[in-house]
Structure formats: structure tokens, C-alpha cells
Amino acid sequence: xxxxxxxxxxxxxxxxxxxxxxxxxxxxxxxxxxxxxxxxxxxxxxxxxxxxxxxxxxxxxxxxxxxxxxxxxxxxxxxxxxxxxxxxxxxxxxxxxxxxxxxxxxxxxxxxxxxxxxxxxxxxxxxxxxxxxxxxxxxxxxxxxxxxxxxxxxxxxxxxxxxxxxxxxxxxxxxxxxxxxxxxxxxxxxxxxxxxxxxxxxxxxxxxxxxxxxxxxxxxxxxxxxxxxxxxxxxxxxxxxxxxxxxxxxxxxxxxxxxxxxxxxxxxxxxxxxxxxxxxxxxxxxxxxxxxxxxxxxxxxxxxxxxxxxxxxxxxxxxxxxxxxxxxxxxxxxxxxxxxxxxxxxxxxxxxxxxxxxxxxxxxxxx
Amino acid sequence: xxxxxxxxxxxxxxxxxxxxxxxxxxxxxxxxxxxxxxxxxxxxxxxxxxxxxxxxxxxxxxxxxxxxxxxxxxxxxxxxxxxxxxxxxxxxxxxxxxxxxxxxxxxxxxxxxxxxxxxxxxxxxxxxxxxxxxxxxxxxxxxxxxxxxxxxxxxxxxxxxxxxxxxxxxxxxxxx
Numbered sequence: 001x002x003x004x005x006x007x008x009x010x011x012x013x014x015x016x017x018x019x020x021x022x023x024x025x026x027x028x029x030x031x032x033x034x035x036x037x038x039x040x041x042x043x044x045x046x047x048x049x050x051x052x053x054x055x056x057x058x059x060x061x062x063x064x065x066x067x068x069x070x071x072x073x074x075x076x077x078x079x080x081x082x083x084x085x086x087x088x089x090x091x092x093x094x095x096x097x098x099x100x101x102x103x104x105x106x107x108x109x110x111x112x113x114x115x116x117x118x119x120x121x122x123x124x125x126x127x128x129x130x131x132x133x134x135x136x137x138x139x140x141x142x143x144x145x146x147x148x149x150x151x152x153x154x155x156x157x158x159x160x161x162x163x164x165x166x167x168x169x170x171x172x173x174x175x176x177x178x179x180x181x182x183x184x185x186x187x188x189x190x191x192x193x194x195x196x197x198x199x200x201x202x203x204x205x206x207x208x209x210x211x212x213x214x215x216x217x218x219x220x221x222x223x224x225x226x227x228x229x230x231x232x233x234x235x236x237x238x239x240x241x242x243x244x245x246x247x248x249x250x251x252x253x254x255x256x257x258x259x260x261x262x263x264x265x266x267x268x269x270x271x272x273x274x275x276x277x278x279x280x281x282x283x284x285x286x287x288x289x290x291x292x293x294x295x296x297x298x299x300x301x302x303x304x305x306x307x308x309x310x311x312x313x314x315x316x317x318x319x320x321x322x323x324x325x326x327x328x329x330x331x332x333x334x335x336x337x338x339x340x341x342x343x344x345x346x347x348x349x350x351x352x353x354x355x356x357x358x359x360x361x362x363x364x365x366x367x
Numbered sequence: 368x369x370x371x372x373x374x375x376x377x378x379x380x381x382x383x384x385x386x387x388x389x390x391x392x393x394x395x396x397x398x399x400x401x402x403x404x405x406x407x408x409x410x411x412x413x414x415x416x417x418x419x420x421x422x423x424x425x426x427x428x429x430x431x432x433x434x435x436x437x438x439x440x441x442x443x444x445x446x447x448x449x450x451x452x453x454x455x456x457x458x459x460x461x462x463x464x465x466x467x468x469x470x471x472x473x474x475x476x477x478x479x480x481x482x483x484x485x486x487x488x489x490x491x492x493x494x495x496x497x498x499x500x501x502x503x504x505x506x507x508x509x510x511x512x513x514x515x516x517x518x519x520x521x522x523x524x525x526x527x528x529x530x531x532x533x534x535x536x537x538x539x540x541x542x543x
Binding site: 047048049050051052053057058059060162174175177188189190193194195196197198199200201202203204205207209306344345346347348349350351 | 371473509
């Protein structure tokens with residue numbers, strides 16, 4: 001059996017920032033990711049990030065990813081790609097289906113001292129008549145197609161959902177050369193930042209608030225979308241239907257944490273709608289109710305890449321501390337700085353619900 | 368609020384949020400307009416301005432405040448804003464025309480000297496404009512900044528141009 005001090009499950013922003021933080025203090029770290037490429041969703045993020053200019057705000061997600069992977073290489077983080085964690089057992093044994101250089105597969109069991117679960121989140125579906133027709137897809141899927149694989153999913157697109165994902169991906173679809181015929185939003189107000197909405201409005205994309213999708217029509221794939229207004233009880237208003245000629249419908253209706261591994265390991269969870277649904281509880285070190293198992297990024301509550309990076313740093317620092325690579329005092333100082341940045345990212349009207357929900361997690365953890 | 372419901376700001380909303388320079392300042396030449404009225408965690412514009420004309424401070428969710436007397440209208444902030452929400456307006460360019468500079472992250476880029484369709488915050492074409500400058504410096508990190516002329520009376524309205532069609536997309540759309 002192979003022994004590793006730290007095994008990080010998931011090679012996105014939070015997983016890699018945890019890996020780098022622990023490894024640069026001296027810990028021996030392995031990152032396992034099921035994808036062919038590391039970096040998680042960062043390589044799809046071709047836009048400049050928000051946040052603090054002292055921490056890479058204004059830098060594009062793709063460039064943050066390249067830098068993070070470079071840092072990981074420099075501090076000796078081992079990375080297994082195309083490898084899936086298939087089991088998590090007591091005493092921190094991680095079973096991994098590893099893909100070798102010749103593409104053959106091998107089952108490896110690793111004895112870890114610390115485990116970081118950074119599995120991210122999955123897109124929510126919206127069910128409506130015709131939703132199984134080819135051409136209906138997640139906004140994240142469309143974003144992967146255009147920004148990673150350079151394939152346009154369609155020519156005329158309807159976006160469902162006006163959160164930041166819906167608004168940003170709409171703009172990126174325009175950048176890729178598609179027409180976005182509209183963004184619909186069931187709530188009476190736009191969900192995401194005004195500046196993101198303003199970008200696509202300037203580009204001529206209408207945003208229909210208090211609207212829902214009723215039906216996708218088409219023989220073999222999407223040819224039309226039927227949308228209509230909803231009343232204040234979210235019920236469709238008859239006679240307000242509009243038919244839009246579209247070949248693609250993308251859904252940006254939020255994400256939910258991928259908590260299966262955390263549940264397998266009996267981490268206590270709580271239902272917190274503001275963070276995407278069932279979320280494993282964690283303390284101020286991002287440690288779950290199961291000692292030595294840490295949770296970072298969207299799996300610990302859906303937020304965004306900046307908070308994911310900071311949560312990763314927090315767990316990495318806490319791990320370096322308990323493995324005695326840094327002193328208690330030093331760790332305390334570093335963690336305090338990270339918490340200050342996290343709190344700043346969660347301020348304002350768009351962050352305060354998440355801040356409250358995160359505080360509820362910390363309180364529930366203690367009970 | 369129009370922004371939350373419709374997705375764009377109105378001049379009235381900007382004036383009410385103290386985000387719009389005074390007419391006296393416009394009369395002195397180029398000045399930045401920061402169309403960012405919500406408390407979001409973001410501050411790269413503050414460090415982008417070497418004249419210290421943009422203030423956010425702590426916490427970073429504060430709304431950026433422009434000191435219009437320190438702003439020289441150089442435009443270095445335009446490409447730094449992740450929200451693409453900063454514009455430079457020069458109302459003193461000529462008797463009838465003014466200049467507007469804006470970020471434009473769509474290909475193909477317009478060519479200097481060409482006539483383009485100028486759009487307002489709603490994406491409606493409100494006038495034509497002539498491209499004066501297309502800047503795509505390394506430091507702009509792939510956010511080109513375009514300057515066009517528009518009739519003076521449209522300077523409070525125009526915030527971009529209609530996207531140009533690329534040869535690629537023309538081919539793609541005709542491949543039925």
C-alpha cells in the first residue's frame with residue numbers, strides 16, 4: 001500500500017490551492033482528478049475575475065489555472081489524472097482507479113494522513129416538456145464546448161437563468177460567434193451582477209425577468225422554445241406565451257455540491273438552500289465532522305472561484321499546521337488573513353446570504 | 368430599479384448613485400465614467416489608476432468613487448475592469464462631435480477610420496460613429512479598447528458598438 005501525507009480529491013481551484021499551500025510547507029501531496037486535464041472549471045473561465053487586486057482580481061481564470069498548476073509543479077505536488085476515487089474507507093484509505101501511461105487501469109489503495117475533498121458541484125436541471133431533446137444542455141456544458149473544445153453548441157441560443165453563470169456564459173457564447181436570443185429569469189429581478197447583465201444588454205441580448213420556459217419543440221432536436229410570463233406565485237400566465245426560434249437551450253439554474261464521497265465517510269451534512277442543498281459541515285479550518293477529512297470549494301457550499309481558492313488555502317494551512325510543518329502561531333496568523341479575505345468576498349448584497357449560511361455551518365458543526 | 372429588472376443602467380440611476388461626472392468636468396475634457404453601482408467584491412480599478420483618482424478602500428465591496436479632478440481621462444482603467452463597466456467620454460473633441468472609449472471583447476475588431484453602428488446601454492443603435500483608435504496593448508490583457516466619435520448629444524447614451532460579423536461566423540451561419 002502506498003502512503004501519502006495528503007490526498008486531495010479533485011484538481012480544481014480549491015483542491016489545487018489546498019495542495020500547493022500544504023506542499024510548499026513541506027507536506028507530501030497527491031492530487032487525484034477524474035479528468036484528462038487538471039484545473040477543474042478554471043480553464044473554461046476566459047473572463048477576468050472579480051475580487052481583490054492583491055489576489056489576482058482582473059486576471060482571467062485560464063491564466064489563474066496555469067499559474068496554480070505551475071506552482072503545484074514547483075512544490076512537488078504529484079498529480080494523477082484520468083483517475084477516479086472509487087472508495088473511501090475508515091482509517092483514511094483511499095481506493096483509486098488509476099490510469100497508467102499506457103492507458104491501462106490499476107486499482108491503488110493509498111493510506112493517507114489527511115484527505116481533502118474538493119469534488120466541486122454539478123449543474124441543476126430544469127424539467128419542462130421537451131427537455132430531453134438534443135440541444136438542451138447545461139450552461140456549463142456549453143461553456144466547456146466553446147472555451148475548451150472550441151465547438152459552438154448552436155447558432156441561436158436561449159439561456160435559462162440570469163445568475164452570474166447565465167450572464168457570463170451568454171456573453172461567452174456571443175464571443176464564440178453564436179446569437180443569444182434571450183436570457184429568461186423566473187424571478188422578478190436579475191440574479192447576477194448588474195455589470196454582467198449590462199455587458200450582454202449592450203450586445204443586444206434581451207433579458208426577460210418573470211419568465212419561464214414551457215416547452216422545447218422540435219422533431220429530432222430543438223427547433224423552438226416556448227416561454228411565458230409567470231405571476232408572483234411563480235405560476236405561468238396564460239396568453240403570454242412567446243415562441244422563440246432557437247436550436248439550443250442552455251440551463252443555468254444553479255449548482256449542487258457533489259457530496260457523495262463526504263457522505264460515504266459519514267461526514268455530517270445539513271440542508272442549506274443558499275449553498276446549493278445538502279452540504280457537509282465544516283469548522284473554521286474547513287475540517288469536516290470526521291477528523292482529518294477536509295472539504296473545500298463548491299462541495300463545502302456553492303460559491304465562486306475566489307472563495308474556492310481561499311478555502312483551499314485555509315485547509316492547506318491547517319493541514320500543514322497539524323502535520324507540524326508550520327508553527328501554531330504562524331498558522332494562526334495565516335489563517336486569520338485568509339478569513340479576512342473570505343469575509344470581504346462574502347460582503348455586500350450578493351454575498352451576505354452566503355456569509356450567513358457559512359456562519360450557520362460553523363455553528364451547526366459545534367452542536 | 369431598471370438595472371435589476373432590465374439589466375442596464377440609466378443616466379438617472381448613475382446620477383443618483385453619484386457615479387456621473389458633473390457637466391463642468393465634461394467641459395474640461397476627457398473623464399472616466401464608472402458605471403458600477405452595486406456593492407460587489409472587486410477593486411482592480413483602484414490600483415489601475417496611477418493618479419489615485421479611483422477610491423474603493425476597505426471593504427472591497429465599496430462602490431468605486433471617482434475624484435473627477437484627479438482623473439485625466441487616460442483610460443488605463445478601462446481594460447482593468449472585469450465588469451467592462453468603465454468608459455471615457457470627451458465632450459470637447461469638436462463642435463459637433465465627442466469621443467467615447469469603451470472595452471470591446473468581440474472579434475473581429477473594427478478598423479481605424481471605419482464607420483460603425485454605435486449602441487446605447489440597451490444595445491439599440493442610436494447613431495453611427497467613426498473609429499478613431501483601436502488599442503489592444505499587452506497590458507490590456509486581451510481587452511481591446513475602442514474610441515469612436517459620436518454626435519455630442521449622444522455621448523451620455525452611447526456605450527459600445529454593434530458586433531461585427533466575422534468571416535468564420537458568416538460561413539458558419541450559411542452552412543445550412
